Amino acid sequence: MTKSKPSPTGMRARNQSSRRAILGALAAGGALAVLGIPAARAASKAAPRVVIIGGGFGGASCARLIKSEDRDIAVTLLEANSTYIACPFSNAVLAGLRPLEQQKFGYDRVRSDGIDVIHRKVTAVDTKQRTVRLDDGKQLGYDRLVIAPGVDLRFDAVPGYDEAAAEVLPHAWKAGEQTLLLRRQLEAMKDGGVVVMSAPANPFRCPPGPYERASLIAHYLKTHKPRSKLILLDAKDAFSKQKLFEAAWQELYPGMIEWIGLSSGGNVTRIEPGTRTFVTEFGSYRADVGNVIPPQRAAAVAAIAGVADQTGWCPVDPITFESKLQPGVHLIGDAIIAGGMPKSAFSANSQARVCATAVVDLLRERTPASPKLINTCYSLVAPDYGISIAGVYRPANGLLADVPGAGGVSPLEAPKSAREQEAVYAEAWFKTITHSVFG
Amino acid sequence: MIRPIHTLVAAALIAAPGLAWSASPPGAASCLGCHAAAADGSPVPALGSFTAEQIVTAMQAFRSGSRPATVMDRIAKGFSDDEVEAIADWYARSKSK
Numbered sequence: 001m002t003k004s005k006p007s008p009t010g011m012r013a014r015n016q017s018s019r020r021a022i023l024g025a026l027a028a029g030g031a032l033a034v035l036g037i038p039a040a041r042a043a044s045k046a047a048p049r050v051v052i053i054g055g056g057f058g059g060a061s062c063a064r065l066i067k068s069e070d071r072d073i074a075v076t077l078l079e080a081n082s083t084y085i086a087c088p089f090s091n092a093v094l095a096g097l098r099p100l101e102q103q104k105f106g107y108d109r110v111r112s113d114g115i116d117v118i119h120r121k122v123t124a125v126d127t128k129q130r131t132v133r134l135d136d137g138k139q140l141g142y143d144r145l146v147i148a149p150g151v152d153l154r155f156d157a158v159p160g161y162d163e164a165a166a167e168v169l170p171h172a173w174k175a176g177e178q179t180l181l182l183r184r185q186l187e188a189m190k191d192g193g194v195v196v197m198s199a200p201a202n203p204f205r206c207p208p209g210p211y212e213r214a215s216l217i218a219h220y221l222k223t224h225k226p227r228s229k230l231i232l233l234d235a236k237d238a239f240s241k242q243k244l245f246e247a248a249w250q251e252l253y254p255g256m257i258e259w260i261g262l263s264s265g266g267n268v269t270r271i272e273p274g275t276r277t278f279v280t281e282f283g284s285y286r287a288d289v290g291n292v293i294p295p296q297r298a299a300a301v302a303a304i305a306g307v308a309d310q311t312g313w314c315p316v317d318p319i320t321f322e323s324k325l326q327p328g329v330h331l332i333g334d335a336i337i338a339g340g341m342p343k344s345a346f347s348a349n350s351q352a353r354v355c356a357t358a359v360v361d362l363l364r365e366r367t368p369a370s371p372k373l374i375n376t377c378y379s380l381v382a383p384d385y386g387i388s389i390a391g392v393y394r395p396a397n398g399l400l401a402d403v404p405g406a407g408g409v410s411p412l413e414a415p416k417s418a419r420e421q422e423a424v425y426a427e428a429w430f431k432t433i434t435h436s437v438f439g
Numbered sequence: 440m441i442r443p444i445h446t447l448v449a450a451a452l453i454a455a456p457g458l459a460w461s462a463s464p465p466g467a468a469s470c471l472g473c474h475a476a477a478a479d480g481s482p483v484p485a486l487g488s489f490t491a492e493q494i495v496t497a498m499q500a501f502r503s504g505s506r507p508a509t510v511m512d513r514i515a516k517g518f519s520d521d522e523v524e525a526i527a528d529w530y531a532r533s534k535s536k
Contacts, residue, residue, distance in 0.1 A: 065460060068460075069459065069460055069461060346472050349472055350468070350469045350472055353460065353468035353469065353471070354468060356460065357460045357461050357463070357468070360460075360461055361461055364461075366461075369465060370465065371465050371466075371468075372465040372466035372469070372517070372518070372522070373466070373469050374466065374469035374470070374472060374514060374517070375472075376472065376473060376510055376514070388509065388510050390510050390513045390514050391517075392466075392514060392516075392517025392518070394465075403516075403517040405516050405517075406513060406514065406515075406516040406517030406518075407513050407514070407516075407517065408513050410509065410510075418509060421509055422509050422510075424482055425473075425482065425483060425509060425510070428473070428481045428482045428483045429472070429473050429483070431481065432471075432472075432473060432474070432475055432479070432481055432483065433472060433473075435475075435479070436471060436475070
Protein backbone atom coordinates (compact mmCIF):
# COMPACT_ATOMS: atom_id res chain seq x y z
CA MET A 1 0.00 0.00 0.00
CA THR A 2 3.01 2.27 -0.08
CA LYS A 3 3.02 2.19 -3.89
CA SER A 4 1.07 5.32 -4.60
CA LYS A 5 0.87 5.23 -8.41
CA PRO A 6 0.00 1.82 -9.80
CA SER A 7 -0.01 1.42 -13.56
CA PRO A 8 -3.45 1.07 -15.19
CA THR A 9 -2.85 -2.55 -16.09
CA GLY A 10 -2.11 -3.45 -12.51
CA MET A 11 -5.14 -1.77 -10.97
CA ARG A 12 -7.22 -4.73 -9.94
CA ALA A 13 -4.42 -6.81 -8.52
CA ARG A 14 -2.91 -3.94 -6.65
CA ASN A 15 -6.23 -2.86 -5.24
CA GLN A 16 -6.83 -6.32 -3.87
CA SER A 17 -3.39 -6.48 -2.39
CA SER A 18 -3.88 -3.09 -0.77
CA ARG A 19 -7.16 -4.30 0.74
CA ARG A 20 -5.32 -7.25 2.23
CA ALA A 21 -2.62 -4.94 3.50
CA ILE A 22 -5.20 -2.75 5.20
CA LEU A 23 -7.02 -5.68 6.73
CA GLY A 24 -3.71 -7.01 7.94
CA ALA A 25 -2.84 -3.68 9.44
CA LEU A 26 -6.21 -3.46 11.17
CA ALA A 27 -5.76 -6.97 12.51
CA ALA A 28 -2.36 -5.99 13.81
CA GLY A 29 -4.15 -3.29 15.77
CA GLY A 30 -3.08 0.33 15.61
CA ALA A 31 -0.44 -0.23 12.94
CA LEU A 32 -2.06 2.42 10.77
CA ALA A 33 -1.85 4.98 13.49
CA VAL A 34 1.92 4.62 13.25
CA LEU A 35 1.66 5.65 9.60
CA GLY A 36 -0.40 8.66 10.60
CA ILE A 37 -3.52 7.51 8.75
CA PRO A 38 -6.78 7.33 10.71
CA ALA A 39 -7.85 3.72 10.60
CA ALA A 40 -11.39 4.55 9.52
CA ARG A 41 -10.31 6.44 6.43
CA ALA A 42 -7.57 4.12 5.29
CA ALA A 43 -9.85 1.10 5.44
CA SER A 44 -12.43 3.00 3.43
CA LYS A 45 -10.32 2.76 0.31
CA ALA A 46 -11.33 -0.87 0.13
CA ALA A 47 -15.07 -0.10 0.19
CA PRO A 48 -16.54 3.33 0.88
CA ARG A 49 -18.57 3.35 4.05
CA VAL A 50 -21.60 5.50 4.72
CA VAL A 51 -23.20 5.60 8.13
CA ILE A 52 -26.69 7.02 8.45
CA ILE A 53 -28.14 8.07 11.78
CA GLY A 54 -31.93 8.15 11.97
CA GLY A 55 -34.34 5.75 10.28
CA GLY A 56 -37.29 7.96 9.36
CA PHE A 57 -38.58 9.33 6.07
CA GLY A 58 -35.20 10.98 5.45
CA GLY A 59 -32.64 8.56 6.87
CA ALA A 60 -34.11 5.20 5.86
CA SER A 61 -34.78 6.53 2.39
CA CYS A 62 -31.25 7.91 2.02
CA ALA A 63 -29.75 4.60 3.13
CA ARG A 64 -31.70 2.62 0.55
CA LEU A 65 -30.98 5.07 -2.26
CA ILE A 66 -27.24 5.07 -1.61
CA LYS A 67 -27.22 1.28 -1.56
CA SER A 68 -29.29 1.00 -4.74
CA GLU A 69 -27.03 3.52 -6.43
CA ASP A 70 -23.85 1.67 -5.62
CA ARG A 71 -23.91 -1.78 -4.02
CA ASP A 72 -20.19 -1.56 -3.29
CA ILE A 73 -20.81 1.11 -0.68
CA ALA A 74 -21.18 -0.36 2.79
CA VAL A 75 -24.24 1.32 4.27
CA THR A 76 -25.09 1.19 7.96
CA LEU A 77 -28.33 2.62 9.33
CA LEU A 78 -28.41 3.49 13.02
CA GLU A 79 -31.89 3.83 14.48
CA ALA A 80 -32.70 3.52 18.17
CA ASN A 81 -36.18 2.05 17.61
CA SER A 82 -36.92 -1.23 15.89
CA THR A 83 -40.37 0.03 14.85
CA TYR A 84 -40.87 3.37 13.18
CA ILE A 85 -44.13 5.15 13.96
CA ALA A 86 -44.97 7.66 11.26
CA CYS A 87 -46.30 11.08 12.23
CA PRO A 88 -48.19 11.93 9.02
CA PHE A 89 -51.81 10.74 9.49
CA SER A 90 -51.33 10.35 13.25
CA ASN A 91 -53.86 13.17 13.68
CA ALA A 92 -56.37 10.77 12.12
CA VAL A 93 -55.46 8.28 14.87
CA LEU A 94 -56.30 10.95 17.46
CA ALA A 95 -59.69 11.42 15.84
CA GLY A 96 -60.41 7.69 15.90
CA LEU A 97 -60.31 7.45 12.11
CA ARG A 98 -57.35 5.11 11.91
CA PRO A 99 -55.55 2.60 14.14
CA LEU A 100 -52.01 3.42 15.26
CA GLU A 101 -50.98 0.07 13.79
CA GLN A 102 -51.27 1.61 10.32
CA GLN A 103 -48.56 4.08 11.31
CA LYS A 104 -46.00 1.40 12.19
CA PHE A 105 -43.19 0.26 9.94
CA GLY A 106 -40.25 -2.11 10.39
CA TYR A 107 -36.81 -2.35 8.84
CA ASP A 108 -36.89 -5.86 7.30
CA ARG A 109 -36.99 -4.55 3.75
CA VAL A 110 -34.25 -2.04 4.46
CA ARG A 111 -32.10 -4.92 5.74
CA SER A 112 -32.92 -7.05 2.71
CA ASP A 113 -31.37 -4.34 0.52
CA GLY A 114 -28.03 -5.24 2.10
CA ILE A 115 -28.03 -2.42 4.62
CA ASP A 116 -26.72 -3.11 8.10
CA VAL A 117 -29.47 -1.82 10.41
CA ILE A 118 -28.40 -1.39 14.03
CA HIS A 119 -30.94 -0.45 16.70
CA ARG A 120 -28.65 1.46 19.02
CA LYS A 121 -28.32 5.01 20.24
CA VAL A 122 -25.39 7.14 19.19
CA THR A 123 -23.37 8.44 22.13
CA ALA A 124 -20.51 10.21 20.33
CA VAL A 125 -19.46 11.37 16.87
CA ASP A 126 -15.82 12.16 16.12
CA THR A 127 -15.89 14.16 12.89
CA LYS A 128 -12.07 14.35 12.74
CA GLN A 129 -11.44 10.60 13.00
CA ARG A 130 -14.76 10.00 11.24
CA THR A 131 -16.16 7.58 13.77
CA VAL A 132 -19.51 7.07 15.48
CA ARG A 133 -19.79 5.45 18.90
CA LEU A 134 -22.86 3.49 19.98
CA ASP A 135 -24.33 2.97 23.43
CA ASP A 136 -22.95 -0.57 23.54
CA GLY A 137 -19.44 0.85 23.15
CA LYS A 138 -19.11 -0.26 19.52
CA GLN A 139 -17.36 2.18 17.20
CA LEU A 140 -18.05 2.54 13.47
CA GLY A 141 -15.87 4.32 10.92
CA TYR A 142 -17.31 6.24 7.99
CA ASP A 143 -16.23 8.09 4.89
CA ARG A 144 -19.49 10.06 4.77
CA LEU A 145 -21.97 10.39 7.61
CA VAL A 146 -25.60 11.29 7.00
CA ILE A 147 -27.66 12.40 10.00
CA ALA A 148 -31.42 12.64 9.80
CA PRO A 149 -31.91 13.65 13.43
CA GLY A 150 -35.55 14.66 13.46
CA VAL A 151 -36.59 16.93 16.30
CA ASP A 152 -36.47 16.95 20.07
CA LEU A 153 -39.32 18.56 21.93
CA ARG A 154 -38.01 21.31 24.18
CA PHE A 155 -39.12 20.52 27.71
CA ASP A 156 -37.18 23.57 28.91
CA ALA A 157 -39.10 26.09 26.80
CA VAL A 158 -42.51 26.51 28.44
CA PRO A 159 -42.34 26.79 32.25
CA GLY A 160 -44.29 23.93 33.82
CA TYR A 161 -44.19 21.78 30.70
CA ASP A 162 -41.68 18.99 31.24
CA GLU A 163 -41.76 15.30 30.44
CA ALA A 164 -43.88 14.54 33.52
CA ALA A 165 -46.40 17.21 32.48
CA ALA A 166 -46.59 15.54 29.04
CA GLU A 167 -48.14 12.52 30.77
CA VAL A 168 -51.02 14.79 31.83
CA LEU A 169 -51.13 17.14 28.85
CA PRO A 170 -49.77 15.06 25.97
CA HIS A 171 -47.79 16.65 23.15
CA ALA A 172 -48.52 13.77 20.76
CA TRP A 173 -46.00 15.44 18.45
CA LYS A 174 -44.10 12.19 18.10
CA ALA A 175 -46.53 9.49 17.14
CA GLY A 176 -46.83 6.51 19.48
CA GLU A 177 -47.86 6.20 23.11
CA GLN A 178 -48.43 9.96 23.30
CA THR A 179 -50.91 9.72 20.42
CA LEU A 180 -52.80 6.94 22.18
CA LEU A 181 -52.78 8.85 25.48
CA LEU A 182 -54.34 11.93 23.90
CA ARG A 183 -56.82 9.72 22.07
CA ARG A 184 -57.90 8.06 25.33
CA GLN A 185 -58.33 11.45 26.99
CA LEU A 186 -60.53 12.67 24.14
CA GLU A 187 -62.61 9.51 24.37
CA ALA A 188 -63.01 9.91 28.14
CA MET A 189 -63.96 13.59 27.96
CA LYS A 190 -67.58 14.46 28.67
CA ASP A 191 -69.76 16.11 26.05
CA GLY A 192 -69.50 19.85 26.58
CA GLY A 193 -65.83 19.63 27.55
CA VAL A 194 -63.13 22.05 26.47
CA VAL A 195 -60.05 20.89 24.56
CA VAL A 196 -57.17 23.37 24.74
CA MET A 197 -54.25 23.10 22.34
CA SER A 198 -51.12 25.23 22.07
CA ALA A 199 -48.96 25.68 18.97
CA PRO A 200 -45.38 26.98 19.00
CA ALA A 201 -43.71 29.78 17.09
CA ASN A 202 -41.88 28.91 13.87
CA PRO A 203 -39.91 26.88 13.02
CA PHE A 204 -41.29 23.51 14.07
CA ARG A 205 -42.05 20.09 12.63
CA CYS A 206 -45.07 19.99 10.29
CA PRO A 207 -46.27 23.62 10.06
CA PRO A 208 -49.90 22.75 9.14
CA GLY A 209 -50.00 19.92 11.71
CA PRO A 210 -51.55 21.76 14.69
CA TYR A 211 -54.39 23.03 12.48
CA GLU A 212 -55.04 19.66 10.91
CA ARG A 213 -55.12 18.28 14.44
CA ALA A 214 -57.61 20.92 15.60
CA SER A 215 -59.75 20.09 12.56
CA LEU A 216 -59.80 16.34 13.10
CA ILE A 217 -60.38 16.66 16.85
CA ALA A 218 -63.29 18.95 15.98
CA HIS A 219 -64.53 16.30 13.59
CA TYR A 220 -64.49 13.77 16.43
CA LEU A 221 -66.19 16.20 18.82
CA LYS A 222 -68.87 17.15 16.31
CA THR A 223 -69.60 13.49 15.67
CA HIS A 224 -69.52 12.23 19.27
CA LYS A 225 -69.56 15.21 21.68
CA PRO A 226 -71.21 18.07 19.79
CA ARG A 227 -71.50 20.48 22.75
CA SER A 228 -67.72 20.52 23.20
CA LYS A 229 -65.29 23.19 22.14
CA LEU A 230 -61.65 23.50 21.08
CA ILE A 231 -59.42 26.49 21.87
CA LEU A 232 -56.15 26.73 19.95
CA LEU A 233 -53.61 29.07 21.57
CA ASP A 234 -50.96 30.09 19.07
CA ALA A 235 -47.55 31.73 19.58
CA LYS A 236 -47.80 33.30 16.11
CA ASP A 237 -50.20 35.48 14.15
CA ALA A 238 -50.29 33.52 10.92
CA PHE A 239 -50.08 29.85 10.04
CA SER A 240 -49.82 27.47 7.10
CA LYS A 241 -52.93 27.18 4.87
CA GLN A 242 -54.63 29.60 7.27
CA LYS A 243 -57.39 30.87 4.99
CA LEU A 244 -58.23 27.35 3.89
CA PHE A 245 -58.38 26.04 7.43
CA GLU A 246 -60.44 28.97 8.68
CA ALA A 247 -62.91 28.69 5.80
CA ALA A 248 -63.25 24.96 6.39
CA TRP A 249 -63.73 25.43 10.14
CA GLN A 250 -66.51 27.90 9.41
CA GLU A 251 -68.11 25.49 7.00
CA LEU A 252 -67.68 22.20 8.85
CA TYR A 253 -67.37 23.10 12.52
CA PRO A 254 -69.07 26.47 13.03
CA GLY A 255 -68.49 27.87 16.52
CA MET A 256 -66.49 24.87 17.64
CA ILE A 257 -62.86 25.98 17.07
CA GLU A 258 -61.57 29.22 18.56
CA TRP A 259 -58.09 30.18 17.32
CA ILE A 260 -56.28 32.77 19.43
CA GLY A 261 -53.19 34.18 17.74
CA LEU A 262 -50.16 35.86 19.30
CA SER A 263 -51.49 39.41 19.20
CA SER A 264 -54.74 38.29 20.82
CA GLY A 265 -52.85 36.68 23.70
CA GLY A 266 -52.20 33.22 22.29
CA ASN A 267 -48.64 32.87 23.56
CA VAL A 268 -48.53 30.33 26.40
CA THR A 269 -46.14 31.49 29.12
CA ARG A 270 -46.77 28.75 31.68
CA ILE A 271 -48.42 25.39 32.01
CA GLU A 272 -50.00 24.25 35.27
CA PRO A 273 -50.41 20.50 34.78
CA GLY A 274 -52.12 19.97 38.16
CA THR A 275 -55.18 21.91 37.00
CA ARG A 276 -54.63 21.42 33.26
CA THR A 277 -54.27 25.18 32.90
CA PHE A 278 -52.64 27.07 30.02
CA VAL A 279 -51.49 30.51 31.21
CA THR A 280 -51.00 33.23 28.59
CA GLU A 281 -50.04 36.89 28.81
CA PHE A 282 -53.74 37.79 28.70
CA GLY A 283 -55.41 35.13 30.80
CA SER A 284 -55.63 31.47 31.58
CA TYR A 285 -57.51 28.57 30.04
CA ARG A 286 -58.50 25.48 31.95
CA ALA A 287 -58.73 22.37 29.82
CA ASP A 288 -60.66 19.15 30.17
CA VAL A 289 -58.21 17.76 27.66
CA GLY A 290 -54.99 19.64 26.95
CA ASN A 291 -52.47 19.23 24.14
CA VAL A 292 -49.24 21.19 24.33
CA ILE A 293 -47.14 21.25 21.15
CA PRO A 294 -43.91 22.65 22.57
CA PRO A 295 -41.09 24.45 20.74
CA GLN A 296 -38.55 22.14 19.14
CA ARG A 297 -34.95 21.87 18.02
CA ALA A 298 -32.80 19.43 16.09
CA ALA A 299 -32.64 16.16 18.05
CA ALA A 300 -29.77 15.68 20.50
CA VAL A 301 -27.55 13.72 18.12
CA ALA A 302 -27.10 16.94 16.12
CA ALA A 303 -25.52 18.61 19.14
CA ILE A 304 -23.44 15.49 19.83
CA ALA A 305 -22.03 15.72 16.30
CA GLY A 306 -21.53 19.48 16.53
CA VAL A 307 -23.76 20.19 13.53
CA ALA A 308 -26.41 22.36 15.22
CA ASP A 309 -25.84 26.10 15.51
CA GLN A 310 -26.97 28.50 18.23
CA THR A 311 -30.56 28.37 16.91
CA GLY A 312 -30.70 24.66 17.72
CA TRP A 313 -31.05 23.77 14.02
CA CYS A 314 -28.51 22.62 11.44
CA PRO A 315 -27.12 24.80 8.64
CA VAL A 316 -26.36 22.85 5.44
CA ASP A 317 -25.11 23.38 1.93
CA PRO A 318 -28.25 23.33 -0.26
CA ILE A 319 -26.58 21.32 -3.06
CA THR A 320 -24.96 18.49 -1.10
CA PHE A 321 -26.75 18.82 2.28
CA GLU A 322 -23.29 18.74 3.84
CA SER A 323 -23.07 20.46 7.19
CA LYS A 324 -21.73 24.00 7.13
CA LEU A 325 -20.13 23.22 10.50
CA GLN A 326 -18.61 19.73 10.06
CA PRO A 327 -17.13 18.47 6.78
CA GLY A 328 -18.05 14.92 5.82
CA VAL A 329 -21.37 15.08 7.67
CA HIS A 330 -24.62 15.50 5.74
CA LEU A 331 -27.98 16.43 7.25
CA ILE A 332 -31.52 16.02 6.02
CA GLY A 333 -35.06 16.40 7.28
CA ASP A 334 -36.77 18.38 10.01
CA ALA A 335 -33.50 19.28 11.77
CA ILE A 336 -32.01 21.38 8.97
CA ILE A 337 -32.24 25.05 8.16
CA ALA A 338 -33.74 24.64 4.72
CA GLY A 339 -34.83 28.14 3.80
CA GLY A 340 -38.25 27.95 2.18
CA MET A 341 -38.64 24.19 2.54
CA PRO A 342 -40.95 23.25 5.40
CA LYS A 343 -40.20 20.56 7.95
CA SER A 344 -42.24 17.72 6.49
CA ALA A 345 -41.89 14.03 5.74
CA PHE A 346 -42.14 14.87 2.04
CA SER A 347 -39.32 17.43 2.32
CA ALA A 348 -37.16 14.96 4.26
CA ASN A 349 -37.72 12.37 1.56
CA SER A 350 -36.96 14.83 -1.27
CA GLN A 351 -33.81 15.89 0.54
CA ALA A 352 -32.83 12.25 1.13
CA ARG A 353 -32.93 11.61 -2.61
CA VAL A 354 -30.73 14.60 -3.41
CA CYS A 355 -28.39 13.89 -0.51
CA ALA A 356 -27.97 10.23 -1.52
CA THR A 357 -26.91 11.25 -5.00
CA ALA A 358 -24.54 13.89 -3.64
CA VAL A 359 -22.94 11.43 -1.21
CA VAL A 360 -22.35 8.89 -3.98
CA ASP A 361 -20.99 11.63 -6.27
CA LEU A 362 -18.60 12.86 -3.59
CA LEU A 363 -17.38 9.33 -2.85
CA ARG A 364 -16.67 9.01 -6.57
CA GLU A 365 -14.93 12.38 -6.52
CA ARG A 366 -17.52 13.91 -8.81
CA THR A 367 -19.14 17.30 -8.38
CA PRO A 368 -22.83 17.02 -7.44
CA ALA A 369 -25.21 18.88 -9.75
CA SER A 370 -27.40 21.68 -8.44
CA PRO A 371 -30.71 20.07 -7.47
CA LYS A 372 -34.34 20.96 -7.60
CA LEU A 373 -36.68 19.73 -4.89
CA ILE A 374 -40.41 19.49 -4.36
CA ASN A 375 -42.55 19.49 -1.26
CA THR A 376 -46.23 18.64 -1.10
CA CYS A 377 -48.10 18.53 2.21
CA TYR A 378 -51.67 17.39 2.50
CA SER A 379 -53.84 18.16 5.50
CA LEU A 380 -57.16 16.58 6.31
CA VAL A 381 -59.80 18.95 7.62
CA ALA A 382 -62.28 16.08 7.67
CA PRO A 383 -61.93 12.46 6.46
CA ASP A 384 -63.19 13.44 3.01
CA TYR A 385 -61.86 17.00 2.92
CA GLY A 386 -58.21 17.48 1.99
CA ILE A 387 -56.17 20.62 1.32
CA SER A 388 -52.57 20.94 0.25
CA ILE A 389 -49.55 23.19 0.05
CA ALA A 390 -46.82 22.61 -2.50
CA GLY A 391 -43.50 24.21 -3.36
CA VAL A 392 -40.58 23.82 -5.74
CA TYR A 393 -37.14 24.75 -4.40
CA ARG A 394 -33.64 25.39 -5.68
CA PRO A 395 -30.38 26.47 -4.05
CA ALA A 396 -30.03 30.25 -3.74
CA ASN A 397 -27.87 32.31 -1.39
CA GLY A 398 -26.82 29.26 0.58
CA LEU A 399 -30.38 28.13 1.29
CA LEU A 400 -33.22 26.41 -0.53
CA ALA A 401 -35.43 29.11 -2.02
CA ASP A 402 -38.89 28.87 -3.53
CA VAL A 403 -38.94 28.90 -7.32
CA PRO A 404 -40.96 32.06 -8.01
CA GLY A 405 -44.39 31.54 -9.52
CA ALA A 406 -44.60 27.91 -8.45
CA GLY A 407 -46.23 26.28 -5.47
CA GLY A 408 -48.85 27.63 -3.12
CA VAL A 409 -51.99 26.27 -1.50
CA SER A 410 -55.20 24.69 -2.78
CA PRO A 411 -57.67 27.26 -4.15
CA LEU A 412 -59.90 28.89 -1.54
CA GLU A 413 -62.90 28.39 -3.79
CA ALA A 414 -63.12 24.80 -4.90
CA PRO A 415 -65.89 22.26 -5.42
CA LYS A 416 -66.48 19.55 -2.83
CA SER A 417 -65.15 17.04 -5.34
CA ALA A 418 -61.72 18.75 -5.33
CA ARG A 419 -61.51 18.50 -1.52
CA GLU A 420 -62.55 14.85 -1.72
CA GLN A 421 -59.93 14.22 -4.36
CA GLU A 422 -57.20 15.81 -2.26
CA ALA A 423 -58.21 13.60 0.68
CA VAL A 424 -57.82 10.58 -1.61
CA TYR A 425 -54.44 11.84 -2.83
CA ALA A 426 -53.33 12.42 0.75
CA GLU A 427 -53.94 8.77 1.57
CA ALA A 428 -52.30 7.69 -1.70
CA TRP A 429 -49.26 9.80 -0.89
CA PHE A 430 -48.87 8.13 2.49
CA LYS A 431 -49.07 4.66 0.97
CA THR A 432 -46.60 5.46 -1.80
CA ILE A 433 -44.04 7.19 0.37
CA THR A 434 -44.12 4.65 3.19
CA HIS A 435 -43.82 1.88 0.62
CA SER A 436 -40.80 3.54 -0.98
CA VAL A 437 -39.13 4.12 2.39
CA PHE A 438 -40.00 0.92 4.29
CA GLY A 439 -41.74 -1.48 1.89
CA MET B 440 -3.91 3.47 -4.34
CA ILE B 441 -6.96 5.70 -4.52
CA ARG B 442 -7.74 5.49 -8.22
CA PRO B 443 -8.24 1.75 -8.81
CA ILE B 444 -11.36 1.44 -6.68
CA HIS B 445 -13.20 3.96 -8.82
CA THR B 446 -12.74 1.81 -11.88
CA LEU B 447 -14.33 -1.08 -10.05
CA VAL B 448 -17.15 1.09 -8.72
CA ALA B 449 -17.93 2.39 -12.20
CA ALA B 450 -18.07 -1.14 -13.58
CA ALA B 451 -20.44 -2.22 -10.82
CA LEU B 452 -22.73 0.74 -11.47
CA ILE B 453 -23.16 0.01 -15.14
CA ALA B 454 -24.18 -3.51 -14.27
CA ALA B 455 -26.49 -2.44 -11.43
CA PRO B 456 -30.21 -2.78 -12.07
CA GLY B 457 -32.76 -0.02 -11.47
CA LEU B 458 -32.48 3.71 -11.61
CA ALA B 459 -29.09 5.41 -11.50
CA TRP B 460 -30.03 8.56 -9.67
CA SER B 461 -26.68 10.23 -10.10
CA ALA B 462 -27.51 10.56 -13.80
CA SER B 463 -31.00 11.95 -13.18
CA PRO B 464 -31.88 15.53 -14.10
CA PRO B 465 -32.69 18.08 -11.37
CA GLY B 466 -36.14 17.54 -9.88
CA ALA B 467 -36.68 14.00 -11.18
CA ALA B 468 -36.11 12.33 -7.82
CA SER B 469 -38.74 14.43 -6.05
CA CYS B 470 -41.51 13.17 -8.37
CA LEU B 471 -41.35 9.84 -6.52
CA GLY B 472 -42.54 11.53 -3.35
CA CYS B 473 -46.07 10.97 -4.70
CA HIS B 474 -45.72 8.94 -7.91
CA ALA B 475 -44.50 5.38 -8.03
CA ALA B 476 -42.16 4.49 -10.90
CA ALA B 477 -44.11 1.31 -11.76
CA ALA B 478 -47.89 0.95 -11.61
CA ASP B 479 -49.05 -0.05 -8.13
CA GLY B 480 -52.79 0.61 -8.18
CA SER B 481 -52.48 4.07 -6.64
CA PRO B 482 -54.87 6.83 -7.76
CA VAL B 483 -51.68 8.84 -8.40
CA PRO B 484 -50.46 7.56 -11.79
CA ALA B 485 -47.11 5.77 -12.06
CA LEU B 486 -44.53 7.70 -14.09
CA GLY B 487 -43.31 4.56 -15.81
CA SER B 488 -46.70 4.16 -17.51
CA PHE B 489 -46.14 7.24 -19.70
CA THR B 490 -44.00 8.04 -22.72
CA ALA B 491 -41.74 11.08 -22.58
CA GLU B 492 -44.10 12.92 -24.91
CA GLN B 493 -47.07 12.23 -22.64
CA ILE B 494 -45.24 13.60 -19.61
CA VAL B 495 -44.15 16.74 -21.48
CA THR B 496 -47.66 17.36 -22.84
CA ALA B 497 -49.23 16.86 -19.42
CA MET B 498 -46.76 19.16 -17.66
CA GLN B 499 -47.29 21.91 -20.26
CA ALA B 500 -51.06 21.61 -19.86
CA PHE B 501 -50.79 21.69 -16.07
CA ARG B 502 -48.59 24.76 -16.27
CA SER B 503 -50.84 26.66 -18.64
CA GLY B 504 -53.94 25.69 -16.67
CA SER B 505 -55.57 24.02 -19.67
CA ARG B 506 -55.63 20.73 -17.79
CA PRO B 507 -57.42 20.85 -14.43
CA ALA B 508 -55.36 19.66 -11.47
CA THR B 509 -55.32 19.64 -7.69
CA VAL B 510 -51.59 20.10 -7.11
CA MET B 511 -49.73 19.44 -10.38
CA ASP B 512 -50.57 22.91 -11.70
CA ARG B 513 -48.67 24.44 -8.80
CA ILE B 514 -45.72 22.07 -9.20
CA ALA B 515 -45.47 22.29 -13.00
CA LYS B 516 -44.94 26.04 -12.74
CA GLY B 517 -41.63 25.38 -11.01
CA PHE B 518 -40.06 23.70 -14.04
CA SER B 519 -38.90 25.08 -17.40
CA ASP B 520 -39.54 23.34 -20.72
CA ASP B 521 -35.97 22.06 -20.78
CA GLU B 522 -36.22 20.71 -17.26
CA VAL B 523 -39.52 18.97 -17.97
CA GLU B 524 -38.12 17.40 -21.14
CA ALA B 525 -35.05 16.13 -19.32
CA ILE B 526 -37.18 14.61 -16.55
CA ALA B 527 -39.62 13.05 -19.03
CA ASP B 528 -36.78 11.56 -21.09
CA TRP B 529 -35.14 10.17 -18.03
CA TYR B 530 -38.27 8.41 -16.76
CA ALA B 531 -39.00 7.07 -20.24
CA ARG B 532 -35.46 5.73 -20.56
CA SER B 533 -35.40 4.30 -17.04
CA LYS B 534 -38.37 2.09 -17.93
CA SER B 535 -36.17 -0.09 -20.11
CA LYS B 536 -33.72 -0.75 -17.28
